[in-house]
């Protein structure tokens with residue numbers, strides 16, 4: 001969830017509200033060499049743009065616009081650069097935007113030499129029309145790019161985006177997408193406890209079974225493994241993954257339609273993945289469910305928030321004392337009776353109810369303090385109080401994750 005950021009800039013379009021959201025996904029390492037090559041060419045175009053801009057400034061005393069520059073960079077992809085012509089355009093546009101934004105005649109040169117202390121982390125911008133998504137892969141320059149797709153991306157309208165490198169040399173793709181916000185159809189609030197035995201338990205007591213996505217495929221998988229048919233094994237695993245993704249899409253859509261607010265407990269999947277239950281953890285698809293809920297929540301007008309699930313299992317949701325099962329050994333305890341008030345609890349339902357209570361109290365405190373602040377503040381200051389997330393980047397679609405500027 002940390003890799004998802006809201007850049008809310010509402011645009012009204014025939015009655016509905018469209019917000020921009022930036023989805024950030026890790027690119028598989030095997031594409032590193034290709035992307036580094038592209039980034040080198042981006043740097044060439046960037047530095048060429050700056051060189052041109054400085055010359056024109058010196059000679060004519062004016063700043064070139066992105067439009068002027070396009071005439072010079074148009075032929076670049078024919079001159080030996082392998083960059084998409086739209087990427088070339090995106091780079092020089094970005095150069096002009098930044099120069100204006102920082103009110104500087106000269107920006108930093110972009111450095112491709114990895115051994116230099118001035119090295120510019122790789123960055124490759126593109127327009128939405130330069131990429132397509134097919135079968136969970138991003139197609140860029142006719143090349144399929146594999147992603148660690150925690151969003152289950154599909155049916156998204158991509159406006160623009162970029163590839164960017166982090167200081168450890170890992171690559172990410174940032175996609176700016178349009179999400180249409182509708183009014184909530186559900187009004188209830190629900191807490192969700194994610195688990196292994198049940199994928200999800202709702203505070204209403206409903207339990208969503210951890211689907212056995214592969215049970216009927218297991219014999220075929222075993223046969224293929226015995227016969228050492230690697231292609232077949234791979235195909236069956238892909239089929240299982242697809243079924244899981246499909247199921248999670250259906251589940252998340254159903255949840256955001258049913259409810260006005262959803263609070264999800266923050267399972268530490270990476271910690272659990274190191275235990276004996278690793279396989280189940282990976283199969284459960286918690287993080288995929290959480291991210292789907294978050295981006296679909298916008299579309300359905302549903303408030304989605306992750307809350308700490310600390311003590312949610314131990315605490316009695318009726319009287320509030322910590323009388324429940326503790327630690328990993330307590331995982332076997334499916335139901336218990338509170339020694340404080342004598343209420344009998346289903347372990348997971350009780351946890352979900354605590355998550356709901358925690359979520360509601362967090363929601364109340366943020367919203368009521370915002371309302372109080374607003375009431376006591378002179379109207380003239382309202383702009384200053386606007387949340388950071390909705391300012392700054394809104395008018396600047398390429399800004400997602402540009403390193404080293």
Ligand SMILES: [Zn+2]
Nearest residue numbers: 316319338341
């Ligand atoms: Zn109790």
